[in-house]
Amino acid sequence: MAVSREGIVAAAxxxxxxxxxxxxxxxxxxxxxxxxxxxxxxxxxxxxSLLAGVSDAILATQADAWPGEPVAALIGWARDLRSVLLTxxxxxxxxxxxxxxxxxxxxxxxxxxxxxxxxxxxxxxxxRAARATSQFVLGHVMHEQTRQNLLRLGVLxxxxxxxxxxxxxxxxxxxxxxxxxxxGQPAPS
Amino acid sequence: MAVSREGIVAAAxxxxxxxxxxxxxxxxxxxxxxxxxxxxxxxxxxxxSLLAGVSDAILATQADAWPGEPVAALIGWARDLRSVLLTxxxxxxxxxxxxxxxxxxxxxxxxxxxxxxxxxxxxxxxxRAARATSQFVLGHVMHEQTRQNLLRLGVLxxxxxxxxxxxxxxxxxxxxxxxxxxxGQPAPS
DNA sequence: ACCTGAACACCGTTCAAGT
DNA sequence: ACCTGAACACCGTTCAAGT
Numbered sequence: 001m002a003v004s005r006e007g008i009v010a011a012a013x014x015x016x017x018x019x020x021x022x023x024x025x026x027x028x029x030x031x032x033x034x035x036x037x038x039x040x041x042x043x044x045x046x047x048x049s050l051l052a053g054v055s056d057a058i059l060a061t062q063a064d065a066w067p068g069e070p071v072a073a074l075i076g077w078a079r080d081l082r083s084v085l086l087t088x089x090x091x092x093x094x095x096x097x098x099x100x101x102x103x104x105x106x107x108x109x110x111x112x113x114x115x116x117x118x119x120x121x122x123x124x125x126x127x128r129a130a131r132a133t134s135q136f137v138l139g140h141v142m143h144e145q146t147r148q149n150l151l152r153l154g155v156l157x158x159x160x161x162x163x164x165x166x167x168x169x170x171x172x173x174x175x176x177x178x179x180x181x182x183x184g185q186p187a188p189s
Numbered sequence: 190m191a192v193s194r195e196g197i198v199a200a201a202x203x204x205x206x207x208x209x210x211x212x213x214x215x216x217x218x219x220x221x222x223x224x225x226x227x228x229x230x231x232x233x234x235x236x237x238s239l240l241a242g243v244s245d246a247i248l249a250t251q252a253d254a255w256p257g258e259p260v261a262a263l264i265g266w267a268r269d270l271r272s273v274l275l276t277x278x279x280x281x282x283x284x285x286x287x288x289x290x291x292x293x294x295x296x297x298x299x300x301x302x303x304x305x306x307x308x309x310x311x312x313x314x315x316x317r318a319a320r321a322t323s324q325f326v327l328g329h330v331m332h333e334q335t336r337q338n339l340l341r342l343g344v345l346x347x348x349x350x351x352x353x354x355x356x357x358x359x360x361x362x363x364x365x366x367x368x369x370x371x372x373g374q375p376a377p378s
Numbered sequence: 379a380c381c382t383g384a385a386c387a388c389c390g391t392t393c394a395a396g397t
Numbered sequence: 398a399c400c401t402g403a404a405c406a407c408c409g410t411t412c413a414a415g416t
Contacts, residue, residue: 002380026409038410040379047409096328106367125359132325132360135332139285139324145287171313171321178367191399215390226394228400236390 002031005043009053013088016054018148021090026053052103055095059106066111070119071176078137078172085141086163090149092141099138099154108135114187120183133175140168191221194232198242202277205243210279213240218301232369241292244284248295253254254296255300259308260365266301267326267361273351274330279338286296288327299321329357 012030015024026047030037044050063080066073085091098104109130116126147162156162200221204213214238219226233239252269255262276281300318305315336351343349345351 025407027407036382038383038412042269042380062389096331097335100332101339128356128359129363130327132363134323135328135360136325139328141323142285143289143324146286150290162403167317167320171324172319173371174318174364175320175369176367177370178363178365181366181370182362214388216388224399225401226390228403230391231399 003035012054018087022042052098055098055104056106058086058091064111069116073115074176081137082141092138096138136171192224198246201243206278240357241287244287247280253300253362261303262304263365270326271330279334281334282326285327300350
């Protein structure tokens with residue numbers, strides 16, 4: 001049977017978890033699905049498109065709606081995004097890179113926009129605020145996952161903390177408090 | 190005359206600006222300083238250490254103190270960091286990666302910590318708040334610089350906007366307002 | 379329609395050997 | 398002390414050719 005895009009993406013995700021983004025090569029993915037690396041180019045235009053598929057697969061597990069009080073909803077959304085990213089090795093880097101080049105059909109901050117809108121922000125400002133918040137989340141988790149990789153490499157002491165819940169919560173409270181304080185008012189510069 | 194660490198870093202920075210991080214190879218750096226790629230390993234343990242040197246060189250142009258009223262100081266620091274990063278191609282990605290692996294002697298948020306302290310935050314919280322703020326700045330500029338690369342590649346229309354001043358200012362106001370609102374109070378969770 | 383196999387033009391890094 | 402040159406074990410991508 002012919003190999004499918006979905007099969008390739010699934011294999012890539014498994015390799016990602018086991019070996020990390022740096023070792024996620026076309027040859028290795030080909031091996032995993034029982035095909036030459038060059039065959040993958042019949043199914044995907046290039047490696048980046050394939051990675052976009054992996055990013056979408058990861059983000060598919062995000063909760064898609066956060067009803068209720070805006071501050072609590074924003075915190076819920078951010079914690080959910082973090083935990084989704086922490087589920088797969090190097091996910092933050094992969095998602096951030098995919099987002100940056102504009103590939104991938106799932107945008108990590110999509111569910112955050114309506115929260116800001118509900119809090120009274122005009123559409124475009126809500127999008128910007130959501131994007132800013134997700135930039136913090138992605139940056140924070142990227143840092144955590146890099147440390148997890150360093151730990152695996154043995155360059156960090158085996159009992160080193162790689163997660164930083166307190167740092168995450170503080171950053172989150174910072175933007176949540178800011179959102180509550182501004183509430184969509186345009187800037188005084 | 191023997192080549193120096195500083196000379197290698199300077200050459201790498203020039204190549205970075207001209208060709209981007211993806212094309213910053215050891216062989217190319219060797220060519221630029223008139224030496225074999227393998228020679229660089231006599232001066233640096235590996236490529237990542239060299240990149241840490243480049244990161245330090247970029248961050249050396251940051252202003253190192255932001256006296257005065259905390260909110261204005263924070264905004265000044267963040268805008269300065271952004272403009273420092275925008276001065277060199279792919280600088281945000283390079284600095285973020287260096288920061289994540291714990292190399293590099295210059296920390297981009299170093300000057301932001303005393304601002305939070307001055308605003309009444311206890312030391313550790315000030316560090317976390319500064320780090321959260323710099324995560325936003327790095328993420329935002331990374332996104333802008335990726336778009337600049339896409340523009341160069343012609344995959345974006347030639348008149349596409351790559352900078353996003355409004356998005357930056359809004360994110361910045363968000364954290365500044367949050368900082369002013371919380372003012373170092375521990376969380377109610 | 380889907381896949382192979384060879385090739386192209388690269389990588390980072392190591393290491394014996396030179397001066 | 399500093400550098401060369403060859404080698405190792407890889408990359409992403411293309412493309413004629415096969416079935």
